Amino acid sequence: METLSNIIIATISVAILLVYTWKVLNWAWFRPKKLEKFLRQQGLCGNSYRLLHGDLKEFSKSIKEAQSKPIDNLSNDIAPRIIPYFIQTISKYDERSKELDIWPQFQKLTSDMISRTAFGSSYEEGRRIFELQKEQAEIIMKQFNSIYIPGSRFLPTKSNKKMKETEKEVQESIRRLIDNRLKAKEAGQEFGDDLLGTLLESNSNEIEEQGSKEFGLTIDEVIRECKLFYFAGQETTSVWLVWTMILLSRHQDWQAKAREEVLQAFGSDQPAFDELSRLKIVTMILYESLRLYPPLATRIRRTNEETRLGNLYLPNGSLIFIPTILLHHDKEIWGEDAEEFKPERFKEGVLKATKGQMIFFPFGAGPRICIGHNFAMLEAKMAVALILQRFVFELSPSYTHVPHCIVALQPKFGAPLLLQRL
Numbered sequence: 001m002e003t004l005s006n007i008i009i010a011t012i013s014v015a016i017l018l019v020y021t022w023k024v025l026n027w028a029w030f031r032p033k034k035l036e037k038f039l040r041q042q043g044l045c046g047n048s049y050r051l052l053h054g055d056l057k058e059f060s061k062s063i064k065e066a067q068s069k070p071i072d073n074l075s076n077d078i079a080p081r082i083i084p085y086f087i088q089t090i091s092k093y094d095e096r097s098k099e100l101d102i103w104p105q106f107q108k109l110t111s112d113m114i115s116r117t118a119f120g121s122s123y124e125e126g127r128r129i130f131e132l133q134k135e136q137a138e139i140i141m142k143q144f145n146s147i148y149i150p151g152s153r154f155l156p157t158k159s160n161k162k163m164k165e166t167e168k169e170v171q172e173s174i175r176r177l178i179d180n181r182l183k184a185k186e187a188g189q190e191f192g193d194d195l196l197g198t199l200l201e202s203n204s205n206e207i208e209e210q211g212s213k214e215f216g217l218t219i220d221e222v223i224r225e226c227k228l229f230y231f232a233g234q235e236t237t238s239v240w241l242v243w244t245m246i247l248l249s250r251h252q253d254w255q256a257k258a259r260e261e262v263l264q265a266f267g268s269d270q271p272a273f274d275e276l277s278r279l280k281i282v283t284m285i286l287y288e289s290l291r292l293y294p295p296l297a298t299r300i301r302r303t304n305e306e307t308r309l310g311n312l313y314l315p316n317g318s319l320i321f322i323p324t325i326l327l328h329h330d331k332e333i334w335g336e337d338a339e340e341f342k343p344e345r346f347k348e349g350v351l352k353a354t355k356g357q358m359i360f361f362p363f364g365a366g367p368r369i370c371i372g373h374n375f376a377m378l379e380a381k382m383a384v385a386l387i388l389q390r391f392v393f394e395l396s397p398s399y400t401h402v403p404h405c406i407v408a409l410q411p412k413f414g415a416p417l418l419l420q421r422l
């Protein structure tokens with residue numbers, strides 16, 4: 001009898017040991033690999049993937065050009081074209097009941113904005129591509145949060161099949177869009193002033209200048225850049241807007257101050273893009289929202305050579321997690337009120353608020369700072385200004401505060417608000 005119970009105890013102990021060994025392996029070894037795969041699948045294999053491998057020097061000139069161009073285009077041509085659409089979307093709130101979960105609304109809005117920016121007049125088709133990408137991200141995040149079994153991606157499981165099907169559809173759709181542009185160019189038309197057109201034009205100039213197709217982006221890289229723009233710019237901006245609305249609902253005094261500023265600046269007129277810089281209080285609020293709820297809560301880097309970081313020695317290939325959100329909430333840095341919503345911190349700009357230290361970087365920093373941060377800022381200011389001009393809002397009693405990190409930091413149970421027309 002005693003032997004039997006010893007065998008049972010030993011078996012259970014071995015089982016527990018195996019489970020824990022598996023978990024440790026999963027965290028320490030398989031997960032980083034999985035994350036890398038995830039980034040690669042998300043199209044972050046263009047620039048960000050190279051960055052992840054520290055391959056900064058190979059960051060080609062043509063990519064830089066192609067990426068900086070859309071930003072000029074965005075503020076000068078593309079963004080103003082979006083305004084009528086923006087107003088139409090916001091005014092749809094009027095027809096809705098008073099209580100509204102604003103999160104899906106903002107998701108649709110930012111999705112359409114990016115889709116129009118990336119694909120211009122073909123934005124409907126672009127939106128379908130983005131919806132498919134979102135489905136993929138959801139499958140990958142599910143897989144990411146489950147125990148990783150090496151080689152499982154080759155198994156004919158339901159999610160693997162779905163991944164393959166959607167990837168095929170995404171690739172085919174973008175390729176179709178590109179083919180249409182190339183055909184139009186051959187027929188003497190321009191590539192277009194949206195992101196896709198800018199990438200194709202920059203690419204074709206680069207190939208022409210260098211006299212070889214070896215230079216410039218391949219069509220696959222163009223596809224990845226388009227996918228990356230959506231992936232990087234949609235969810236981030238929508239959660240930023242959602243947290244800002246939640247904070248303004250909780251802090252009615254700041255909501256009133258911000259509205260006063262907007263009404264003083266624009267009255268009931270449509271704000272012009274170049275006038276948005278006049279919104280100081282709204283900007284402070286948006287920064288404080290980014291500090292408390294940075295849409296991308298952590299960042300990853302990988303060393304590509306032996307590196308010393310203070311007292312730390314990092315061997316080549318170390319993965320470094322940078323916990324943006326922890327730095328943004330650190331009491332030693334921001335003071336005892338670090339957890340509180342105090343937009344006045346940013347009264348004299350980011351540099352003064354941070355005393356020149358690298359402690360606030362919702363958009364990253366350095367040469368790889370978010371390429372879309374000006375665009376996101378314009379989009380957010382415009383959205384907040386248009387809403388403040390039209391509505392007062394507060395949290396619905398059904399709101400439950402659970403910040404939840406999937407890819408971006410999002411409100412787990414949505415953001416039901418009570419909106420009242422002014």
Ligand code: HEM
Pocket residue numbers: 047048051228229232233234236237240294295296299361362363364365368369370371372373375376
């Ligand atoms: C609240 C909104 C946004 C936040 C918080 C955000 C944040 C970030 C962060 C933290 C990075 C990584 C920077 C680094 O690695 O140091 C990044 C990269 C990037 N973002 Fe944004 N982003 C936002 C909106 C946008 C928008 C609207 C677009 C596109 C229009 C965009 C396009 C990109 C791209 C293409 C990259 C990769 C840049 C590269 O690899 O060089 N982002 N973003």
